[in-house]
Amino acid sequence: MPSPDPAHRPPASDSASGPLAPALGWRLVRRPHGHVDFVDGAGKVFSDVDVLRAFPVTAPQGPVAIVSADGDELAWLDSLENLPEALQSSLVAELATREFLPLIERIEAISDDDPQVWSVVTDRGQRRFILASIDDIDRLPDGSAFVVDATGVRYRIAAVAALDPTSLRLLEKTME
Amino acid sequence: MASRPPLPAPTDSSAGVTGTPWGSAFVLGTGESVIATATFDLDASMRFTEGFLCLTDRRIIADPPASLEPDPVSPAPSSGPVWWHLDDTSSLDLRIRGGVGRIELLAAGRVVARWMFSLAQAKGMHALKDAFEQRPSRQRQQTPRPAAAPLSTGNDEGDGSEPDEGGEVTHPEPHAIHRRDQAGDDDADDLPTTGTPSWRMLVRLAPFARPYLGPALIGLGLSLAGTVAVLVPPYLTMPLVDRVLIPRQAGEAVPFSLVWWYLGGLVISAVVAWILSWAQLWVLAWVSERVAAELRVKTYAHMQSLSLDFFAGKRTGDLISRISNDTDQINNFLSINLIGFLSDCLLVLLTAGVLVWLNPVLALVTLVPFPLVVWLVYLVRGRLQRGFSRSNIAWAEVASVLADTIPGIRVVKAFAQERREIDRFRSANDHVLHANDRVNTVWAFFGPMVSLFSEVGLLVVWAAGAWMVFQGSVTVGGLTAFLAYIARFYSRVESMVRMVPAAQRASASAQRLFEIIDCRPTVAEDPRPVRPGRVRGRIELSGVHFRYGTREILRGIDLVIEPGEMIGLVGSSGSGKSTLANLVCRFFDPSSGTVSADGTDLRRMAVTDYRRNLGCVLQEPLLFFGSVAENIAYGCPDAGTERVVAAARAAGAHEFILSLPNGYDSRVGERGGSLSGGERQRVSIARALLVDPAILILDEATSAVDAETEVVIQSAIDRLVKGRTTIAIAHRLSTLRRADRLVVLDAGRIVEIGTHDELLSRDGAYARLYNAQSQAAAEATAGP
Numbered sequence: 001m002p003s004p005d006p007a008h009r010p011p012a013s014d015s016a017s018g019p020l021a022p023a024l025g026w027r028l029v030r031r032p033h034g035h036v037d038f039v040d041g042a043g044k045v046f047s048d049v050d051v052l053r054a055f056p057v058t059a060p061q062g063p064v065a066i067v068s069a070d071g072d073e074l075a076w077l078d079s080l081e082n083l084p085e086a087l088q089s090s091l092v093a094e095l096a097t098r099e100f101l102p103l104i105e106r107i108e109a110i111s112d113d114d115p116q117v118w119s120v121v122t123d124r125g126q127r128r129f130i131l132a133s134i135d136d137i138d139r140l141p142d143g144s145a146f147v148v149d150a151t152g153v154r155y156r157i158a159a160v161a162a163l164d165p166t167s168l169r170l171l172e173k174t175m176e
Numbered sequence: 177m178a179s180r181p182p183l184p185a186p187t188d189s190s191a192g193v194t195g196t197p198w199g200s201a202f203v204l205g206t207g208e209s210v211i212a213t214a215t216f217d218l219d220a221s222m223r224f225t226e227g228f229l230c231l232t233d234r235r236i237i238a239d240p241p242a243s244l245e246p247d248p249v250s251p252a253p254s255s256g257p258v259w260w261h262l263d264d265t266s267s268l269d270l271r272i273r274g275g276v277g278r279i280e281l282l283a284a285g286r287v288v289a290r291w292m293f294s295l296a297q298a299k300g301m302h303a304l305k306d307a308f309e310q311r312p313s314r315q316r317q318q319t320p321r322p323a324a325a326p327l328s329t330g331n332d333e334g335d336g337s338e339p340d341e342g343g344e345v346t347h348p349e350p351h352a353i354h355r356r357d358q359a360g361d362d363d364a365d366d367l368p369t370t371g372t373p374s375w376r377m378l379v380r381l382a383p384f385a386r387p388y389l390g391p392a393l394i395g396l397g398l399s400l401a402g403t404v405a406v407l408v409p410p411y412l413t414m415p416l417v418d419r420v421l422i423p424r425q426a427g428e429a430v431p432f433s434l435v436w437w438y439l440g441g442l443v444i445s446a447v448v449a450w451i452l453s454w455a456q457l458w459v460l461a462w463v464s465e466r467v468a469a470e471l472r473v474k475t476y477a478h479m480q481s482l483s484l485d486f487f488a489g490k491r492t493g494d495l496i497s498r499i500s501n502d503t504d505q506i507n508n509f510l511s512i513n514l515i516g517f518l519s520d521c522l523l524v525l526l527t528a529g530v531l532v533w534l535n536p537v538l539a540l541v542t543l544v545p546f547p548l549v550v551w552l553v554y555l556v557r558g559r560l561q562r563g564f565s566r567s568n569i570a571w572a573e574v575a576s577v578l579a580d581t582i583p584g585i586r587v588v589k590a591f592a593q594e595r596r597e598i599d600r601f602r603s604a605n606d607h608v609l610h611a612n613d614r615v616n617t618v619w620a621f622f623g624p625m626v627s628l629f630s631e632v633g634l635l636v637v638w639a640a641g642a643w644m645v646f647q648g649s650v651t652v653g654g655l656t657a658f659l660a661y662i663a664r665f666y667s668r669v670e671s672m673v674r675m676v677p678a679a680q681r682a683s684a685s686a687q688r689l690f691e692i693i694d695c696r697p698t699v700a701e702d703p704r705p706v707r708p709g710r711v712r713g714r715i716e717l718s719g720v721h722f723r724y725g726t727r728e729i730l731r732g733i734d735l736v737i738e739p740g741e742m743i744g745l746v747g748s749s750g751s752g753k754s755t756l757a758n759l760v761c762r763f764f765d766p767s768s769g770t771v772s773a774d775g776t777d778l779r780r781m782a783v784t785d786y787r788r789n790l791g792c793v794l795q796e797p798l799l800f801f802g803s804v805a806e807n808i809a810y811g812c813p814d815a816g817t818e819r820v821v822a823a824a825r826a827a828g829a830h831e832f833i834l835s836l837p838n839g840y841d842s843r844v845g846e847r848g849g850s851l852s853g854g855e856r857q858r859v860s861i862a863r864a865l866l867v868d869p870a871i872l873i874l875d876e877a878t879s880a881v882d883a884e885t886e887v888v889i890q891s892a893i894d895r896l897v898k899g900r901t902t903i904a905i906a907h908r909l910s911t912l913r914r915a916d917r918l919v920v921l922d923a924g925r926i927v928e929i930g931t932h933d934e935l936l937s938r939d940g941a942y943a944r945l946y947n948a949q950s951q952a953a954a955e956a957t958a959g960p
Contacts, residue, residue, distance in 0.1 A: 033287040057841035071835045100276040125224035151296035
């Protein structure tokens with residue numbers, strides 16, 4: 001019977017208990033299958049909420065929002081620091097299941113087609129994608145870069161200069 | 177049990193992704209049919225994988241199984257497909273947040289399976305969910321139906337049957353690939369005026385070269401030295417022939433070592449010439465790149481300083497081509513032609529000197545065809561110029577077709593006029609073709625003509641030289657050297673002649689750039705401007721007239737707007753509402769009369785300082801390429817995330833921004849079609865809110881959105897106007913309900929001022945407008 005890798009199970013057990021944040025007046029309750037419920041100060045339960053980073057690219061450690069299944073904002077945290085430790089770790093675990101930013105480690109090939117087809121190795125495995133336009137490569141001043149494929153999946157290159165020579169050559173060729 | 181064809185085992189030949197290739201197959205039950213298929217590409221730990229979902233009328237089959245345990249009914253193999261039976265309590269829940277999608281199968285409200293996928297699969301998953309919700313009930317499924325037909329529902333989506341490839345097949349969506357137009361050498365010298373571009377235009381480029389005077393002089397020096405080095409070899413061949421080869425042939429004992437000496441000298445001079453010309457080319461190309469770059473920035477910066485009316489009268493494509501194409505033309509001219517021309521001039525003069533010095537008689541004979549060449553150049557220059565002018569006019573035509581139809585592509589498509597537009601383009605393009613053909617005809621005749629003259633020159637020298645050798649007035653070596661010089665001389669004359677069209681083209685480009693640089697902003701900055709800082713927002717218009725061309729748009733407006741007051745401008749189109757708002761923004765200055773803020777004439781204020789007090793929300797919210805956060809912070813780029821979020825909240829944009837794949841870091845702009853009109857408008861309201869303007873202009877801010885969205889935006893606007901002097905323009909009078917006063921304009925004059933109730937009771941122009949609108953609204957609601 002296949003079962004998920006235990007290493008990637010949420011840290012809290014699948015019991016209906018959650019860390020309390022008395023100072024904030026609300027708490028999170030972990031439900032089976034990785035769902036999280038939000039209980040506000042008045043005891044109202046919002047089931048299956050989302051924990052999102054508002055600035056995942058420019059401020060990855062910055063504000064975090066808790067949003068209901070309908071998209072309504074339930075809580076806003078300017079940062080995860082200074083939160084009760086249990087809540088903080090539960091939020092971090094929750095974010096980890098939602099943050100999806102594959103890191104490109106190597107570029108294996110970039111086709112000469114128009115649009116280009118990229119074959120890359122990421123920290124989440126191999127991948128091929130279409131780059132609609134070179135505008136979708138966003139090089140940041142800190143030397144990192146973001147690549148958004150034609151379907152909107154975002155990839156990151158931690159340090160362009162630190163790529164292996166082949167990858168770098170392919171990338172530079174694309175940017176020309 | 178009917179043996180059904182196995183599921184299309186999707187081949188994955190081209191993807192080349194490692195992982196489990198789907199060789200697995202399974203058997204459908206009797207009467208079972210496939211309704212939809214989809215692929216998922218992430219496993220439970222969100223690593224890329226390849227997975228396949230198949231929805232039949234009674235089961236969901238997954239391979240590999242998802243992150244959650246399948247229900248115990250399934251055979252649970254260690255690998256291969258696993259399935260879950262569906263019943264009335266089954267449901268699918270699909271959610272996409274933060275770049276990761278999740279689809280869950282629930283039975284009686286309990287999650288029994290979950291699959292994760294990236295945005296690449298979102299379309300296919302949505303199709304699967306839609307198919308799930310519309311799937312035929314189990315009872316009606318007893319009669320077998322062909323498997324192929326329902327299967328195509330999945331295939332039609334494109335994502336369905338081809339894992340991983342599916343995502344790639346479906347999205348050749350329109351994207352912006354900026355290809356430089358390379359439609360020929362003569363392109364886009366869109367000569368704007370009928371006057372012929374003069375060489376003076378090229379002289380005006382000189383100031384841009386001043387910062388690089390040093391390198392430019394070095395380049396010239398190198399050019400001179402290189403020219404001299406080129407002249408050395410023929411000079412060495414002369415003694416080689418006269419003192420070595422001919423005496424040797426005549427039987428004298430000449431040591432061969434002398435040959436080595438002369439050869440060595442030739443090699444050295446060749447190498448020196450090579451190094452010098454390499455250095456010269458590099459230095460001068462370096463300089464000309466910088467001159468062109470400087471010119472580009474200067475032109476663009478100047479363009480930014482120009483007033484709105486400049487842009488109103490220009491085609492965007494034309495302006496873009498001036499800044500990108502014309503500067504490039506100039507760069508090419510400076511780096512290739514001008515340098516070549518200078519060194520050609522030097523070489524021609526020096527060679528002429530050497531020729532005269534070697535043998536004045538022979539030199540005179542040689543130079544006989546030269547005046548002829550000059551006369552030819554003169555003749556051809558005029559023809560080329562006319563040719564280029566024609567070509568430029570034709571190019572302007574092409575540019576205007578493009579400028580018309582690319583922004584208007586929706587209209588073209590809506591009326592199915594693609595064919596006609598292509599024909600229109602083709603006919604404009606044919607004009608370019610014909611104009612270029614004329615230029616080419618002239619040039620094709622003229623180029624070889626110059627070659628012919630140089631050949632004739634050589635022949636003359638051979639004839640005269642042979643005669644002089646017979647006379648004994650010249651040695652064979654002297655003649656050889658002379659011929660070598662003469663060949664150089666004429667090849668340089670030829671290349672000088674080629675400079676003529678290049679110079680014409682470059683001066684046309686320079687003229688186009690200087691046309692922009694010579695424009696003065698009509699909204700002029702006061703030489704000693706008042707720096708207003710933060711204004712309170714009392715706006716006074718007194719005796720304001722505004723003329724645009726010959727049309728009088730405002731005819732004497734007197735109006736005082738108190739700080740914090742909201743004014744609604746009402747009137748039919750063309751009554752001058754927007755013009756009035758533009759005057760308050762100081763996009764234009766009034767033809768007569770004054771507009772003042774806090775008692776100071778706007779014309780006396782520093783323009784940008786005053787505009788920092790302004791916030792504008794326009795009918796078409798223009799967002800720039802960049803993230804949502806960058807767009808909100810446009811007027812105040814160093815605003816922190818807290819201010820951005822606060823502005824977005826106040827504008828009612830916060831929650832939809834959070835639902836975007838990357839929150840505030842999601843991109844809008846060219847491919848930002850993902851934001852609806854109302855959402856874009858709310859982002860633009862947040863942008864206006866962030867700068868905390870003292871004076872707010874709302875120009876038809878809600879007229880482009882539906883009534884429901886308008887309610888949302890209106891509440892955002894209500895927060896926005898609080899405590900600010902506001903001028904709101906709206907066609908829909910209901911959106912001005914919160915205005916303190918309404919100003920009714922007609923044909924450039926104020927006809928009524930008052931509150932909504934006052935104006936209604938007055939039963940004047942406003943009452944008529946209002947009644948007409950409410951009547952129309954009533955008819956609309958009363959209708960079907």
